[in-house]
Amino acid sequence: MYEQASHSLLNEILIELKPDIGNLRLRHFYTRLGANFYAIHSLFKLLYGDRADFKEQMVSLVETLATRYIERSPALRKSDLAREKDYNWFLSQKWVGMALYCDRFADDLKGLRANLSYLQELGVNLLHVMPMLDCPPDNNDGGYAVRDFFRIDPRYGTTEEVAELAATLKKRDMLLALDIVVNHTSDEHEWARLARQGDKKHQDYYFVFDDREIPDIYEETMPEIFPATAPGNFTWDEAMGKWVMTVFNTYQWDLNYRNPAVLIEMIDIILFWANRGADILRLDAVAFLWKKMGSVCQNEREAHLLLQLMKDCCQVTAPGVLFIAEAIVAPSEISKYFGEDAINAKECEIAYNATLMALLWDAVATKNAAVLSQGVKNLPSKLERATWLNYVRCHDDIGLGFDDNDIRLAGFDPGQHRRFLIDYFTGRFSGSPARGLPFGENPKTGDARISGSLASLVGLESALDNGDEAAIDAAIKTIALLHSVILAFGGIPLLYYGDAIGTLNSLEYLADPAKADDNRWMHRSTFNWSKARMRHETGTVEQRIFSALKKMIALRKEITAFADFDNRQLLAVDNPNLLVFSRSDPQNSRNRVLVIVNFNDAAQWLPVAALRAHGYFQQAGMKDLCSGERLEVVNDCVVLPSLSCYWLTD
Ligand code: GLC
Numbered sequence: 001m002y003e004q005a006s007h008s009l010l011n012e013i014l015i016e017l018k019p020d021i022g023n024l025r026l027r028h029f030y031t032r033l034g035a036n037f038y039a040i041h042s043l044f045k046l047l048y049g050d051r052a053d054f055k056e057q058m059v060s061l062v063e064t065l066a067t068r069y070i071e072r073s074p075a076l077r078k079s080d081l082a083r084e085k086d087y088n089w090f091l092s093q094k095w096v097g098m099a100l101y102c103d104r105f106a107d108d109l110k111g112l113r114a115n116l117s118y119l120q121e122l123g124v125n126l127l128h129v130m131p132m133l134d135c136p137p138d139n140n141d142g143g144y145a146v147r148d149f150f151r152i153d154p155r156y157g158t159t160e161e162v163a164e165l166a167a168t169l170k171k172r173d174m175l176l177a178l179d180i181v182v183n184h185t186s187d188e189h190e191w192a193r194l195a196r197q198g199d200k201k202h203q204d205y206y207f208v209f210d211d212r213e214i215p216d217i218y219e220e221t222m223p224e225i226f227p228a229t230a231p232g233n234f235t236w237d238e239a240m241g242k243w244v245m246t247v248f249n250t251y252q253w254d255l256n257y258r259n260p261a262v263l264i265e266m267i268d269i270i271l272f273w274a275n276r277g278a279d280i281l282r283l284d285a286v287a288f289l290w291k292k293m294g295s296v297c298q299n300e301r302e303a304h305l306l307l308q309l310m311k312d313c314c315q316v317t318a319p320g321v322l323f324i325a326e327a328i329v330a331p332s333e334i335s336k337y338f339g340e341d342a343i344n345a346k347e348c349e350i351a352y353n354a355t356l357m358a359l360l361w362d363a364v365a366t367k368n369a370a371v372l373s374q375g376v377k378n379l380p381s382k383l384e385r386a387t388w389l390n391y392v393r394c395h396d397d398i399g400l401g402f403d404d405n406d407i408r409l410a411g412f413d414p415g416q417h418r419r420f421l422i423d424y425f426t427g428r429f430s431g432s433p434a435r436g437l438p439f440g441e442n443p444k445t446g447d448a449r450i451s452g453s454l455a456s457l458v459g460l461e462s463a464l465d466n467g468d469e470a471a472i473d474a475a476i477k478t479i480a481l482l483h484s485v486i487l488a489f490g491g492i493p494l495l496y497y498g499d500a501i502g503t504l505n506s507l508e509y510l511a512d513p514a515k516a517d518d519n520r521w522m523h524r525s526t527f528n529w530s531k532a533r534m535r536h537e538t539g540t541v542e543q544r545i546f547s548a549l550k551k552m553i554a555l556r557k558e559i560t561a562f563a564d565f566d567n568r569q570l571l572a573v574d575n576p577n578l579l580v581f582s583r584s585d586p587q588n589s590r591n592r593v594l595v596i597v598n599f600n601d602a603a604q605w606l607p608v609a610a611l612r613a614h615g616y617f618q619q620a621g622m623k624d625l626c627s628g629e630r631l632e633v634v635n636d637c638v639v640l641p642s643l644s645c646y647w648l649t650d
């Protein structure tokens with residue numbers, strides 16, 4: 001068993017007892033390997049125990065771990081030790097993230113390093129740079145079709161420049177998160193190239209079939225991810241004369257983790273980037289890692305075993321490095337990516353809170369928190385040392401991935417309700433100010449997701465076009481309140497570049513034939529620096545959004561009750577327009593904050609008695625930490641203006 005607290009104690013004991021134990025250079029490696037080996041070996045055996053070359057593969061795995069450990073720099077090893085001691089470091093409220101594209105934000109890695117002050121001005125101290133690895137120029141899915149996992153696309157710079165970026169960030173007290181695309185490669189990756197040439201070894205890195213027999217069996221149960229642009233899950237490869245599994249785009253070949261060599265290669269890639277200074281690795285599309293005939297090929301038990309192995313191995317070589325699970329799946333499935341059977345997180349420490357994201361969009365469209373509150377109430381509990389990545393918008397489409405039952409409990413019909421949400425955000429619903437587009441519409445199932453920038457989805461674009469000041473104000477308030485939830489909820493808030501200055505949809509992608517079919521590019525625009533400069537001009541839209549977010553971010557970092565220790569409580573109140581929850585400091589429960597968000601565009605009243613019933617609102621009333629003002633009380637009711645959010649203390 002490996003467990004951070006006992007492990008750092010073990011280190012201390014070892015230092016006291018036998019300072020010269022083993023080979024000093026590898027001492028920490030051996031202790032960690034010792035602690036984890038039981039788990040690694042059992043998992044590896046579960047997955048690959050039947051193979052004749054099992055032992056050989058096991059040796060190759062351990063060699064990979066040792067080689068990458070020897071390569072790990074003294075500075076990173078020191079940081080590993082510090083994080084082992086302070087093992088809850090990432091649960092602190094002081095982290096605030098942002099995801100951005102290196103080229104779209106600042107051309108290249110040099111530009112990115114030169115523009116870090118923009119992030120720091122806002123208060124962002126965790127930077128997720130979207131994938132920068134070598135990809136084919138056209139068929140690249142925004143960096144998620146990797147041709148060479150060890151090479152940065154020369155348009156961005158070099159591998160050394162990534163290490164330099166990591167070092168610069170460290171000096172600024174910032175973290176670096178990078179992507180590892182674990183599920184598939186580009187069809188131009190060397191493994192695919194060799195497979196195409198008929199190399200059996202590399203054909204076994206993928207799922208390749210001579211005819212449709214097996215693919216057809218798979219298709220019976222596998223859903224389609226990009227039904228509009230890449231229907232089906234298999235692609236005929238002319239050169240190879242075979243069918244190959246391609247769950248995402250036709251040029252993204254799914255890796256075959258039934259082959260241990262694939263897992264070992266991927267662990268090597270993970271450790272390579274850990275050694276370049278990444279603090280956090282975002283593991284892409286983890287739900288898809290294991291394919292099994294007769295199943296949907298998502299969230300399979302073996303996918304979890306693979307992630308446990310990746311984590312256990314990473315803890316041996318680079319224990320300070322955290323994993324983010326990108327598993328955009330049903331609420332009850334997402335939390336399993338923390339590691340289901342363990343008391344402490346044994347897969348990914350962090351997971352995208354896709355449920356909260358989708359629920360927030362529900363609240364925007366319905367202008368009430370009925371489904372949101374239900375969904376939050378039913379969010380599965382997390383393990384210790386695990387935290388959410390809370391976001392409003394990211395580079396992908398918005399899928400309405402919350403539970404049908406939560407919709408029913410809120411009093412709606414799931415089918416009709418989802419239809420309404422799609423219509424609302426694509427502007428088909430009369431009176432909707434949203435300017436999104438449907439993504440991945442599937443006529444067979446009636447499913448659809450939504451593309452569009454945050455600002456355009458909340459109505460800023462239409463409000464500006466119409467010169468409607470009240471609507472502009474409402475859109476700005478909506479942007480602020482959505483962020484107020486992700487900043488206060490518990491977990492790491494992840495902002496999306498451009499949202500702090502109200503970036504609208506961009507149609508520039510339509511001019512690029514390689515992008516034109518994929519409308520996710522409408523919310524992946526080139527960062528507009530002249531628009532960004534407006535953040536310093538009082539009264540501009542940019543300044544109003546930026547300053548509101550900046551203020552909340554600064555405040556969040558000071559509120560210890562916002563650290564994530566399962567210290568959130570949802571408060572039931574008799575007003576469906578409001579989301580009300582409390583956060584309390586686990587060290588000092590008197591230190592608590594009550595969060596109230598009014599999603600409605602009309603003012604709401606909440607009887608003071610309702611708050612008193614929950615132990616809040618004593619004699620002196622409550623103060624809003626954001627404005628410094630006391631809550632207004634009229635006729636024994638708290639008045640919450642339209643689209644307002646409060647972080648309240650006694
Ligand atoms: C993830 C990425 C998405 C990509 C997909 C396939 O979901 O976020 O952008 O299309 O994986 O790699």
Ligand code: GLC
Nearest residue numbers: 225285328329396397399449
């Ligand atoms: C992701 C998700 C899917 C998303 C897609 C990328 O992994 O499973 O919901 O839409 O890939 O856009």
